[in-house]
Amino acid sequence: MRTIALRVARYRPEDETEPTMQEYEVPLREDWAVLDGLNHIKDHLDGTLSYRWSCRMGICGSCGMTVNGEPKLTCGTFLTDYAPGPVTVEPLRNFPVVRDLVVDISDFMGKLPTVSPWIVDSEDAAPAEGEHLQTPEELDEYQQYSMCINCMLCYSACPVYGLDQDFLGPAAIALAQRYNLDSRDHGAHQRVDVLSAADGVWSCTFVGECTTACPKGVDPAGAIQRYKLTAATESVKSLLMPWGRRSDLPRPSGADQDNNAWSREVR
Amino acid sequence: MAAPARRTRAEPLLWLLFSSGGVVAALFIPVLLLLFGVAIPLGWVSTPDHAHLLAVLQHPVTRVVLLGLCVLALFHWAHRFRYTLHEGLRLKRLGTLVEILCYGGAVAGSLISAYLLLWAW
Amino acid sequence: MTSYQPPMSLFWWLRRRSYFFFAVRELSSVFVAWFVVYLLLLGHAVASGEAAYREFVEWSARPWLLGLNLVALVFVVFHAVTWFRLAPQAMVVRVGGRRAPPLWVAAGHYAAWVVVSALVVWVVLA
Ligand code: SF4
Numbered sequence A: 001m002r003t004i005a006l007r008v009a010r011y012r013p014e015d016e017t018e019p020t021m022q023e024y025e026v027p028l029r030e031d032w033a034v035l036d037g038l039n040h041i042k043d044h045l046d047g048t049l050s051y052r053w054s055c056r057m058g059i060c061g062s063c064g065m066t067v068n069g070e071p072k073l074t075c076g077t078f079l080t081d082y083a084p085g086p087v088t089v090e091p092l093r094n095f096p097v098v099r100d101l102v103v104d105i106s107d108f109m110g111k112l113p114t115v116s117p118w119i120v121d122s123e124d125a126a127p128a129e130g131e132h133l134q135t136p137e138e139l140d141e142y143q144q145y146s147m148c149i150n151c152m153l154c155y156s157a158c159p160v161y162g163l164d165q166d167f168l169g170p171a172a173i174a175l176a177q178r179y180n181l182d183s184r185d186h187g188a189h190q191r192v193d194v195l196s197a198a199d200g201v202w203s204c205t206f207v208g209e210c211t212t213a214c215p216k217g218v219d220p221a222g223a224i225q226r227y228k229l230t231a232a233t234e235s236v237k238s239l240l241m242p243w244g245r246r247s248d249l250p251r252p253s254g255a256d257q258d259n260n261a262w263s264r265e266v267r
Numbered sequence B: 001m002a003a004p005a006r007r008t009r010a011e012p013l014l015w016l017l018f019s020s021g022g023v024v025a026a027l028f029i030p031v032l033l034l035l036f037g038v039a040i041p042l043g044w045v046s047t048p049d050h051a052h053l054l055a056v057l058q059h060p061v062t063r064v065v066l067l068g069l070c071v072l073a074l075f076h077w078a079h080r081f082r083y084t085l086h087e088g089l090r091l092k093r094l095g096t097l098v099e100i101l102c103y104g105g106a107v108a109g110s111l112i113s114a115y116l117l118l119w120a121w
Numbered sequence C: 001m002t003s004y005q006p007p008m009s010l011f012w013w014l015r016r017r018s019y020f021f022f023a024v025r026e027l028s029s030v031f032v033a034w035f036v037v038y039l040l041l042l043g044h045a046v047a048s049g050e051a052a053y054r055e056f057v058e059w060s061a062r063p064w065l066l067g068l069n070l071v072a073l074v075f076v077v078f079h080a081v082t083w084f085r086l087a088p089q090a091m092v093v094r095v096g097g098r099r100a101p102p103l104w105v106a107a108g109h110y111a112a113w114v115v116v117s118a119l120v121v122w123v124v125l126a
């Protein structure tokens, strides 16, 4: 049987201060992804190897690792593409490594809820009777951004996040836009403070690597630039018309019929 | 947020200047630099007549266009270079100093351009 | 919980090709600023009379300056190409309520580039 070498990063904090590499030979099979190689190691060669995975079909977003230097979903990255090897498997970059291939994701988990990634109902409207109707065009506006599986490959690819972990980051901003651009949502004004803070969209320098890394075609880089344009247009408007509505302040409920103006702006 | 609100509020405007500067720089600078920096010195094209260039330079439309180009291009530089220093050289600690240098430079350059293009020439 | 996270090195932009081209793109701004200086020097020479203008043209043919301008040209062309290539990602253009295909947006930008360049050549040389 043909085999391929996997060079896997090991880190056991109880007895080493820095990660080391360990090499394993695994079967090279046509239908095996890098994750299958890791599972083979865990089941047959070395039960102490730690890593995350669940769905094995690119849906759960838990198997992200650095494969030959690139952030990848290991369940969707095939060993044959790297033959004859060796294949280097490291934990996702830009995150603290907890053990072997497992990284600490609490930073991202803490950031997600700050952008209210859910549909915010209009404050003055009564709860919707029946279903919210949406046209295919309205769905088109945000659908791409709704494909995110929170795999954090984009954070791993982003040098801005690597340099400054306060940066809100690609997926969180794309997710905010996913709701801002949704015709059923009325929460754009409650996301604006986080998004247009210095650590929000303005930290981004459009390196574009998040979009390259994303396995789901989300294009977080595009989402961020589009939001910059919206925020800039909005702030010029409030400069030219200082007596007008200040859109970046939360409004008391019922004060404004058109509290969806922020999201309309980008449509 | 760590940054003072004042700076955050300036951010959208600085970004707008940066973007407009990026557009005009991309549209105008390559051809101008090709002409005056390379083609004319190397004799690829005959050196334009002085009287003609002077007439062009003193035309009101040219003045406005060139002033716009200079100001926006300088703010484009200031913004990008600020981020380059922050990230490329990891100078984020010196944030305020870098910002004063970059945007201050752009303001000074803009004033010089305005003086030259609107009064001196 | 102990964890390991190496700090990003000062030379992070050498780690990947795409990071390197990003750094080049960002550095193009230095040459944009240099061009403004060069343009003002040129304008000043033209405004100061025929002799000063001749002198400027001779000066611009000095090897070091020519070299500098050639390098600057490479950088500003790189700036223009990357700027127009990324434009459709950053802006959504609507034609009659529909989102214009990104390729059109980019093509529009490149077309504008050609038109402006031709116009400038015509004004300067005609
Ligand atoms: S935007 Fe893409 S790369 Fe980033 S977390 Fe979502 S799916 Fe993963």
Ligand code: FES
Residues within 6 Å of the ligand: A053, A054, A055, A056, A057, A058, A059, A060, A061, A062, A063, A064, A073, A074, A075, A076
């Ligand atoms: S295991 Fe679920 S995305 Fe790879």
